[in-house]
Amino acid sequence: MDIVERLGLAVWVKDIKAARSLGRMGNIHYISKRLKYVYLYVDGKTADQVIHRIERLPYVQRVERSQRTNISFDFAKNKRTQQA
Template sequence: MSFEIAERLGLAVWVKDLKAARTLGRVGNIHYVSKRLKYVCLYIDGKKADQLIRRIERMHFVTRVDRSLRREWTTEFPKPTPIG
């Protein structure tokens, strides 16, 4: 029995109405909701990302959808040089 971890993609979904934003839970996993700035941090399935983003953008309460840039960051840093 093998178990694979699903590839996830983080999104920042800017919304007009926070109550309506709860319906985003049907599309993915809600990680954080900012009441002051009115956005939702959401994780979706990476394999279906394009299809799900189009579906989210069509929702009446959504103003903007931003993809996470985490994968584009470099996580390997050069070895520090010794001082002195």
Template sequence: MSSEIAERLGLAVWVKDLKAARSLGRIGNIHYVSKRLKYVFMYIDGRKADQMIRRIERMHFVSRVERSLRRELATEFNQPSP
């Protein structure tokens, strides 16, 4: 048995209907739901990301899907950049 941590990817899913957006929980882990701005922030399996994003975009209540850019951000702040 391997204790490997699964790579996960954060997604912001902009929705038209918040009630229908609850069904996104079957695809990944819902982390936050904004009622005012009508979006859901969720995590999905990073290895199947492209397949899952296409599946989410086809849902009738989804207006757009944005990937999290957290991996691209610099997290080392104590060293000056060249």
């Protein structure tokens, strides 16, 4: 069984009802009615193509990639420097 790399996307929309159709592009994790965004997981290999398709939709304002891959999760190194 292969583990597929996923990429998180924050999709800012104009209409929440229309945003439900984003489920065809990937897995909807969260929909914020107040802030009007959808958090969506897509396949990492085809992410660029999916982002391009999402940006062309009339009810989408902007698409932001998740910054999780840029964050360092090595907390042991930070703890050692704080103790010194």
